[in-house]
Structure formats: structure tokens, C-alpha cells
Amino acid sequence: MAESTVPLTDAETDVLIAGAGPVGLVLALELARRGVAVRIVDTLPSPTTESRAIVVHSRSLDHVEMLGVLPALLDRSRVARGMAMHDGDTTVAEVSFEGIRAVHPFSAAIAQTDTESLLAERLQQLGVTVERSTALSGFDQDAEGVDAELTGADGRTRRLRARYLVGTDGARSTVRHGMGQRLEGSFAGEDFLLGDVEGEHHYDDSQFHTFFSPGTGTGLLFPLLGERVRVFAQLEPGIEPDRPVTVEWLQQALDERGIRLRIREAHWLTRVTLKHGQVPRYRDGRVFLAGDAAHIHSPAGGLGMNTGMQDATNLGWKLARAVQTGDTAGLLDSYHLERHPVAADVISFTTRLSAAGTLTNPVAQHARNVLLHLGLGIPAVAEKMVDRVEQQNVAYRHSPIVGGSGGTLKPGDYLRLDDTVVAQALARHPGHLAIRVPGRGSPEPLPTPLPDGIEELAVTERDADTLRRSAGLPHGGLVIVRPDGYVGHIAADAPAGLRDYDRLLSGVGGEETALQHAVG
Ligand SMILES: Cc1cc2nc3c(=O)[nH]c(=O)nc-3n(C[C@H](O)[C@H](O)[C@H](O)COP(=O)(O)OP(=O)(O)OC[C@H]3O[C@@H](n4cnc5c(N)ncnc54)[C@H](O)[C@@H]3O)c2cc1C
Known part of the structure; x- marks a missing residue:
């Protein structure tokens, strides 16, 4: 294990991570496996029970392999080898993931709760435990480090000194607020009904399915392990925000979008309004943002958690090197330079995906379907689309450190x-x-x-x-x-x-x- 530059006391650490969602956990693992002293705190007394993101894409699977978690993750996943787009009962286009140049040419469909618990178990094996019921409530930084204020569930506060602080504290990030940053971008919120349900359907279990739907909004269906599926139904604007989410409402929304799924049992029903936004800077001195704290976008494409996990992979080795060698100049800035454009591209891609799925003009719908059918029949076009979805297109050719x-x-x-x-x-x-x-x-x-x-x-x-x-x-x-x-x-x-x-x-x-x- 590499040594930190100066010995630490109990009230100090190399890196403090605020937020133990998937992004914070990946970052903690990247640091811990390099021998960096890391503390990770989370406001919640226990891990979330909401399954939320349910896809780990091909590029992220490679990173999960680097963390030593891949076999366990695949054990709990359904493998998706392609995607299909439907307009009513017509399948407009199908693309396979198997042609992509990737070690794992597929996606793993797995509930975020399982992904988090596997990452937390691995972290525990490396000797790091998430400190729960502990909120990061404030911080100040100087040239040598960050003074963080932590607040327990009883309201008592204590201070912790860290060389670096990373905010992986999600969409309502306290760290982002403390940095004086805001999510900027297009704030046309997208409203989705979402359900993890069991039921009968005739769709191919080894594919993800998108349903275009004139006027009513896009639908998505992701087969999970066993009989379980995740469904999304994008809602028209203006539906009262407090309307309770019921199986009947979700079933009706699926029927209206031509999704032939009969819900038998619901495990989790919710409604989520998502906006698109990104902070202008991922770094301010010794403080960094990653994951939803830095960028939020539509769940269309399932790229939110994956983009965040890859932020953590990118930042992890750089912070470790900064701690262990003291070299920080261009290296730490390269985190923002490499990762900011990736999330900006994801936001623009998912915005276009949503817009294409919700066209209301019949002529435009027909043109979209023909274009998709013909376009995705061309191998080079299909490959480009899949590379994007699987995040195989991510590269840092313009980075100053390559x-x-x-x-x-x-x-x-x-x-x-x-x-x-x-x-x-x-x-x-x-x-x-x-x-x-x-x-x-x-x-x-x-x-x-x-x-x-x-x-x-x-x-x-x-x-x-x-x-x-x-x-x-x-x-x-x-x-x-x-x-x-x-x-x-x-x-x-x-x-x-x-x-x-x-x-x-x-x-x-x-x-x-x-x-x-x-x-x-
Ligand atoms: C209902 C819903 C459905 C979703 N579905 C999908 C999907 O299908 N596909 C997809 O890709 N993405 C989806 N997402 C988004 C996905 O869940 C996020 O992109 C992902 O969780 C981001 O991970 P994160 O670690 O950055 O943040 P989070 O998972 O939000 O984790 C942040 C953690 O920080 C903790 N925290 C917050 N404030 C503090 C503080 N001050 N101090 C300490 N801890 C703090 C929180 O308790 C939380 O545990 C969905 C999100 C929601 C809400």
C-alpha cells in the first residue's frame, strides 16, 4: 500500500467523500484499492431501497471489472444484447450490441440497490465502511486542505480535515451549493411514471425496448432478472404533480403507449420529474463534484448512473496520484476537461432521444420511423448509435494529459x-x-x-x-x-x-x- 505524504490523525483523511450512492462508492473503491485514506459519509441511516438506475453499460462493466466486482454483478443481472424500437405493434428498428468492439458487448440489467450493495461489500473488504446518518453540512478550504463539518442524526456536529473533498451527494448536492455552483441548462422537466413490476409480455427478454407514442409520450421496457421488468411512461406536461401513482394509472399509461404488458404485481411505483442540467466547473481548488451532483439528465438511455460511475473512475486514480506524489497541477484539472464534455454530450443525446420519441405530427413520425428503419439498417450508423448507448464512444483525445x-x-x-x-x-x-x-x-x-x-x-x-x-x-x-x-x-x-x-x-x-x- 502506498503511503500518504504526511501521517494522518483520526480527525483527518486524504479524501472525504460526501454521498454513498453508486458514484461515491466507486470513487471510494478506486481510492481504497490504491491505499489512499478515505472516509465516505451518507445522510441516510441505511442504503436506499429504491431500485432507480437499472442498467450498467458495457464501458462501465470494464470499470466494474477493475474493481473486482464484475462476476458478482453479472450473477445478479440479466444480460441485454440489443435494443428494439416500436411504434405500436410495429417494430421500427432493432440493433444488436454484439457487434461493438468491447470486451463485454452487452449491458447488465440490475437494480441500483444491488449494484450499490455489491460495491459497498467490496469496499468493506478493503477496510472502508460507509459512515451513515452523517451529513456533510458545510466546508471551508485553504491551500492545504478542506475543513468539513459533519452533522449526525442527533444534530451534533464535528469537524474533519481532509486533503480533498468530493461531492457525490446527488441532485440536491450540498457540496455543489457550498461551491457556489448551480446546475445550468435546459430546464424543461420531463415527467415519467416508473414501475418495477412483474407481468406477462411477449417482448424479447434479451433486448431493451423503446415505444414511440404520438401525443402521449415515450415508453420504455427493460427486462430484469426473473419475471421482473422496469417500465417508464413519459407523461404529458401538466398532469397534477400530487396525483398518486397506482398500478391502474401505470397500466393505463402502458396501454396508451401500445406496450403490451399486463401488470400482475408491482414492487416499486414512483413518478419522477427530471431536468437537464450541468455545473460549469467540476473542480474548485480541493473540492470536486461527480455524478448527479455535477449533471442530471433524462433516464432515457439509462446513462445517468453510468456517466457518474465513469466520473469516479476518472477522478479516482488522479486524486490517488495527487495524494501520493503531490503532483496536482494539470492532472487534477484534467478531470473537468475530460469529463465535462462527456456529460454535456449525454444531455444533448438524451434530449434528442426524448424529442424523437414524442413527435406529434404524423408526417414527422412517419419520417422518423423510416429514417430509423433505414438508418439503423446501415451497419456503420447502427454501430455509432450503439457505441453511444454503451458509452464506447467515450474518449479523451483532446485531453492535455495524453x-x-x-x-x-x-x-x-x-x-x-x-x-x-x-x-x-x-x-x-x-x-x-x-x-x-x-x-x-x-x-x-x-x-x-x-x-x-x-x-x-x-x-x-x-x-x-x-x-x-x-x-x-x-x-x-x-x-x-x-x-x-x-x-x-x-x-x-x-x-x-x-x-x-x-x-x-x-x-x-x-x-x-x-x-x-x-x-x-
Ligand atoms: C426515481 C429515479 C429513477 C431513476 N432511474 C434511472 C434509470 O433508470 N437509469 C439511470 O441511468 N438513472 C436513473 N436515475 C438516476 C440515477 O439514480 C442517478 O443518476 C444515480 O443514482 C446517481 O448516483 P450518485 O451516486 O451521483 O447520486 P445518488 O444515487 O443520488 O446518491 C447520493 C447520495 O448522497 C447522499 N447525500 C445527499 N446529501 C448528502 C450530504 N449532504 N451528506 C452526505 N450524504 C449526502 C444521499 O443520501 C445519497 O445516498 C433515477 C433516479 C431516480 C430518482
Whole structure:
């Protein structure tokens, strides 16, 4: 386990995380498995019983694998291998996830409660317990750390000093408020009826289903384990906010949207109004925001929790490095620069998805259906759509902390190889990986010893061949993989590549240069 720079007392920690939802738990795991002292507090006396987000997408599954939780998560999931779009009884388009270039070319449908309990169990194995009935109620920061005020259920307060504070405290975030930030964006709230129910239906259990519905709003159906399904019915604006949600109302809403599901039993019924919004800055000095605290959007596409979990994966290794080496300049700013555009893109995608699903003009509906049918019949178009839904399109090519050359595989891209499961290597070694790509007939070794925190990842000849072609290294070279699985650097000259990458991570050139680079 790596040491923190200065010994800590009981009233101090390296990182304080406010909020033990899925995002806070992933962040705590990312820090704890790197030996960083972490405290995680939550207002609730016990975990939520609301199943909420029910999809873990393909890219997030890789990250879950790095945390050592994947087999348990898949045990409790139904695997979804595609999606279908329906207009009444007509299936307008179907797309399969199986063609995507991913280690796990599918989604896992699992209740958020199960996802959270698996993450919390793993965290406990690493010696960290969520401190419940404990709310973060205020904070101040200075150059060296953050003074946090914690309030217990009895109203008593205590103070905790942390080097860094991360607000993963959800849509009503106290940390966001304390940073003086607001969610900004389009505030046309979308109103959904939502149910986890059991009942008969004839839809393919290995697909997610979207139902377009003129005038009444989109419907969604996600098969879960066993007989259970999650259904959403988007409501027309103006329905009285206090109307109680009943099985009868949900059944009627499903019928109106042409969803042929007979509800037998309801496990959870609720109504949710969601707005689209994002904070302008994910970082203010030593305080960060991640997950719903930083961005909220429509549940269409099931991207909310996934985007948040990936925020945590991105921030985790950077905070660990900052704690352990003191290097913070460009590295910590790169969290905002890399992750803010991802959530902005999700918001724009889900807004368009919702708008397409609720067209009322029959001519526009017909055009949409024809376009979807023809468009998604073209493999390249279908692939693009699926990459988006499965978040395989996420890359950080414009990040100031990636560098070097490249071919079709560029610095900032996520690395997937045919034989070597990079996520498994990163589960064993939570630092950087260096892949030596030998030139044909010239097996030049990597410089030894490798810098601290970098371990060599040996790949098969087939993977090396792929990298020679895709990374633009016909005569061999070096590919550095970041702890989150993205390519950090590609260089033909391995020693120079290692030096250049270290300079990038250490923020040589200053934060302003890094920011200008990213914006440019
Ligand atoms: C009804 C509903 C249905 C949803 N359905 C879907 C879906 O189908 N698909 C999808 O992708 N997303 C869905 N979402 C959104 C999804 O649940 C969120 O994106 C996800 O929970 C975000 O995780 P998080 O960890 O950022 O925040 P949260 O899960 O909200 O967790 C925040 C935690 O912080 C705690 N907290 C709050 N304030 C403080 C404080 N001051 N101090 C300490 N702790 C604090 C809270 O108790 C909570 O445990 C749904 C949300 C709701 C409400």
C-alpha cells in the first residue's frame, strides 16, 4: 500500500467523500484499492431501497471489472444484447450490441440497490465502511486542505480535515451549493411514471425496448432478472404533480403507449420529474463534484448512473496520484476537461432521444420511423448509435494529459485488445501499464527499472501486431495505458515516451497551457 505524504490523525483523511450512492462508492473503491485514506459519509441511516438506475453499460462493466466486482454483478443481472424500437405493434428498428468492439458487448440489467450493495461489500473488504446518518453540512478550504463539518442524526456536529473533498451527494448536492455552483441548462422537466413490476409480455427478454407514442409520450421496457421488468411512461406536461401513482394509472399509461404488458404485481411505483442540467466547473481548488451532483439528465438511455460511475473512475486514480506524489497541477484539472464534455454530450443525446420519441405530427413520425428503419439498417450508423448507448464512444483525445503519436488508435482512446483483457491487468495493478510493441525482428526491451507506478503488460504476438498497425508503430514502440484503461501515450521511442508522459502528468507547462490546449 502506498503511503500518504504526511501521517494522518483520526480527525483527518486524504479524501472525504460526501454521498454513498453508486458514484461515491466507486470513487471510494478506486481510492481504497490504491491505499489512499478515505472516509465516505451518507445522510441516510441505511442504503436506499429504491431500485432507480437499472442498467450498467458495457464501458462501465470494464470499470466494474477493475474493481473486482464484475462476476458478482453479472450473477445478479440479466444480460441485454440489443435494443428494439416500436411504434405500436410495429417494430421500427432493432440493433444488436454484439457487434461493438468491447470486451463485454452487452449491458447488465440490475437494480441500483444491488449494484450499490455489491460495491459497498467490496469496499468493506478493503477496510472502508460507509459512515451513515452523517451529513456533510458545510466546508471551508485553504491551500492545504478542506475543513468539513459533519452533522449526525442527533444534530451534533464535528469537524474533519481532509486533503480533498468530493461531492457525490446527488441532485440536491450540498457540496455543489457550498461551491457556489448551480446546475445550468435546459430546464424543461420531463415527467415519467416508473414501475418495477412483474407481468406477462411477449417482448424479447434479451433486448431493451423503446415505444414511440404520438401525443402521449415515450415508453420504455427493460427486462430484469426473473419475471421482473422496469417500465417508464413519459407523461404529458401538466398532469397534477400530487396525483398518486397506482398500478391502474401505470397500466393505463402502458396501454396508451401500445406496450403490451399486463401488470400482475408491482414492487416499486414512483413518478419522477427530471431536468437537464450541468455545473460549469467540476473542480474548485480541493473540492470536486461527480455524478448527479455535477449533471442530471433524462433516464432515457439509462446513462445517468453510468456517466457518474465513469466520473469516479476518472477522478479516482488522479486524486490517488495527487495524494501520493503531490503532483496536482494539470492532472487534477484534467478531470473537468475530460469529463465535462462527456456529460454535456449525454444531455444533448438524451434530449434528442426524448424529442424523437414524442413527435406529434404524423408526417414527422412517419419520417422518423423510416429514417430509423433505414438508418439503423446501415451497419456503420447502427454501430455509432450503439457505441453511444454503451458509452464506447467515450474518449479523451483532446485531453492535455495524453500525448504522443498514433494511427487509428490515438492517445486518449480506450484500449481494447483481442487476447489481453486490459481491465483484468488493471484490477491486479491499479497504476499505469506499459506495453512494449516490438518491431518485427527487433525485440527491444523497455528501459529498466520502469518509473514508479508503471508496470509492464506483456501482450500476445497477435495483440502486438494489432498495435503496430492501429497505433501507427510499424517499427515498434511503446503504448502507455492509464489506470482507467485509456491510452495515455504512444511513442516510437520508449525512453522518450516515458519521459514525455511523466512531464504531461506532472503538469509541466502549467495549468493555463493545459487548459488552452484542451480548449483548442
Ligand atoms: C426515481 C429515479 C429513477 C431513476 N432511474 C434511472 C434509470 O433508470 N437509469 C439511470 O441511468 N438513472 C436513473 N436515475 C438516476 C440515477 O439514480 C442517478 O443518476 C444515480 O443514482 C446517481 O448516483 P450518485 O451516486 O451521483 O447520486 P445518488 O444515487 O443520488 O446518491 C447520493 C447520495 O448522497 C447522499 N447525500 C445527499 N446529501 C448528502 C450530504 N449532504 N451528506 C452526505 N450524504 C449526502 C444521499 O443520501 C445519497 O445516498 C433515477 C433516479 C431516480 C430518482
